Amino acid sequence: MTKQSKRAVAWRPFTSNCCSVEDQTILGNFSRCRPSRSEFSKNIAPLPSFRRLSFSDLSRSSSIRINEDLALSFGPDLYDFQLSELRAITQNFSSNFLLGEGGFGTVHKGYIDDNLRPGLKAQPVAVKLLDIEGLQGHREWLAEVIFLGQLRHPHLVKLIGYCCEEEERLLVYEFMPRGSLENHLFKRISISLPWGTRVKIAIGAAKGLAFLHSAEQPVIYRDFKTSNVLLDSDFTAKLSDFGLAKMGPEGSNTHVTTRVMGTYGYAAPEYVSTGHLTTKSDVYSFGVVLLELLTGRRSMDKSRAKSEQNLVDWAKPYLRSSRRLRCIMDPRLAGQYSVKGAKEMGLLALQCISLNPKDRPKIPAVVESLESLQQYKDMAITCGQWPPSPKSSRNSNNGVFSTKSTTRGGNHRKSSPVTPIRKT
Ligand SMILES: Nc1ncnc2c1ncn2[C@@H]1O[C@H](COP(=O)(O)OP(=O)(O)OP(=O)(O)O)[C@@H](O)[C@H]1O
Numbered sequence: 451m452t453k454q455s456k457r458a459v460a461w462r463p464f465t466s467n468c469c470s471v472e473d474q475t476i477l478g479n480f481s482r483c484r485p486s487r488s489e490f491s492k493n494i495a496p497l498p499s500f501r502r503l504s505f506s507d508l509s510r511s512s513s514i515r516i517n518e519d520l521a522l523s524f525g526p527d528l529y530d531f532q533l534s535e536l537r538a539i540t541q542n543f544s545s546n547f548l549l550g551e552g553g554f555g556t557v558h559k560g561y562i563d564d565n566l567r568p569g570l571k572a573q574p575v576a577v578k579l580l581d582i583e584g585l586q587g588h589r590e591w592l593a594e595v596i597f598l599g600q601l602r603h604p605h606l607v608k609l610i611g612y613c614c615e616e617e618e619r620l621l622v623y624e625f626m627p628r629g630s631l632e633n634h635l636f637k638r639i640s641i642s643l644p645w646g647t648r649v650k651i652a653i654g655a656a657k658g659l660a661f662l663h664s665a666e667q668p669v670i671y672r673d674f675k676t677s678n679v680l681l682d683s684d685f686t687a688k689l690s691d692f693g694l695a696k697m698g699p700e701g702s703n704t705h706v707t708t709r710v711m712g713t714y715g716y717a718a719p720e721y722v723s724t725g726h727l728t729t730k731s732d733v734y735s736f737g738v739v740l741l742e743l744l745t746g747r748r749s750m751d752k753s754r755a756k757s758e759q760n761l762v763d764w765a766k767p768y769l770r771s772s773r774r775l776r777c778i779m780d781p782r783l784a785g786q787y788s789v790k791g792a793k794e795m796g797l798l799a800l801q802c803i804s805l806n807p808k809d810r811p812k813i814p815a816v817v818e819s820l821e822s823l824q825q826y827k828d829m830a831i832t833c834g835q836w837p838p839s840p841k842s843s844r845n846s847n848n849g850v851f852s853t854k855s856t857t858r859g860g861n862h863r864k865s866s867p868v869t870p871i872r873k874t
């Protein structure tokens with residue numbers, strides 16, 4: 451297959467319950483992971499009754515067998531596309547239709563018309579073409595199909611179908627017209643996101659995580675970051691990319707132990723150092739994204755001065771008071787933000803990035819706190835709180851007004867995947 455605009459990105463080895471050697475029956479697990487008692491359960495689409503299917507069956511099977519097994523398990527909920535169909539709807543994966551590229555391959559826009567499949571409505575879609583060089587790519591693809599194929603929620607991107615033909619692995623998602631939060635926050639081409647929209651996005655993303663965490667056996671997302679938060683036309687946030695998602699601990703277990711995977715700058719420190727993964731690891735990453743929304747800075751930015759490269763380390767001392775916080779607020783907001791709202795968001799971020807996971811709030815509490823920010827209508831610019839006084843900006847030693855802090859996009863490097871550490 452011709453792959454347009456290929457860039458060399460290292461593979462992130464995949465580890466999840468469903469990929470472990472114990473030959474788990476993941477679809478069986480999923481019937482247990484469906485939230486049933488929480489308020490989020492009302493959003494779940496009814497799921498088919500699954501034939502128990504083992505990951506190792508699928509990972510060792512031929513593509514024909516995998517297709518049969520997935521079709522049996524998902525029934526009409528997921529479409530099994532042919533490569534020729536996906537070529538046709540993306541003009542042979544033309545670079546004109548390129549939406550972006552991540553660690554796993556390129557993403558192209560495509561148009562499905564009424565005639566493609568009975569029952570499938572005409573719509574634009576995003577087709578992700580996995581760079582399948584080895585088993586890892588297949589495993590990630592499979593994890594995405596299995597997780598997203600079954601989890602349906604207004605704040606999770608919808609998987610429409612997949613394609614598995616010989617060595618090729620593709621995924622077909624609903625098209626998200628406004629792309630990723632990363633693009634809006636950090637690319638120079640986009641207009642700055644207004645404060646109210648930032649709060650709306652944070653609430654939507656938190657609701658997506660809350661849905662995952664509220665299951666009887668929670669799903670740990672493990673890769674929460676701005677590039678995985680996609681935006682609908684009205685800025686409704688939806689989580690994408692479940693390749694690293696993992697089933698949380700069962701029964702009396704407090705954590706699951708895994709190889710460390712994720713993205714530098716977002717991964718919780720205790721997870722990086724011990725491999726112990728809990729839902730609180732996602733809460734930490736969420737706190738980092740709140741900091742990105744407040745400051746307009748990337749979680750990790752090697753183009754900045756050493757002391758400013760790690761957003762958490764740099765921002766932490768400024769989160770406790772409005773006076774200090776205003777020194778690190780995104781200059782692109784130009785003072786058009788609620789001082790009270792920003793202060794509360796700063797304090798919430800501080801809690802989320804607590805070193806001790808027990809001090810981090812649970813994600814439903816985060817949703818509640820964020821929702822309460824919507825009531826604030828005060829604006830820094832109209833109540834004399836903007837710009838920060840030269841004195842406070844000098845004290846902050848943060849370079850808010852330096853050229854570096856106002857240049858975005860271009861020379862900023864993307865966060866790099868965490869190097870996998872094998873646990874012995
Ligand atoms: N469903 C979609 N609708 C619209 N655009 C999408 C969709 N899915 C992905 N994209 C675009 O494609 C880009 C690449 O997405 P992808 O998930 O492959 O990589 P990434 O999130 O940027 O990086 P990583 O590999 O670290 O997750 C996204 O940033 C987004 O702009």
Ligand SMILES: [Mg+2]
Nearest residue numbers: 552677678691
């Ligand atoms: Mg992604």
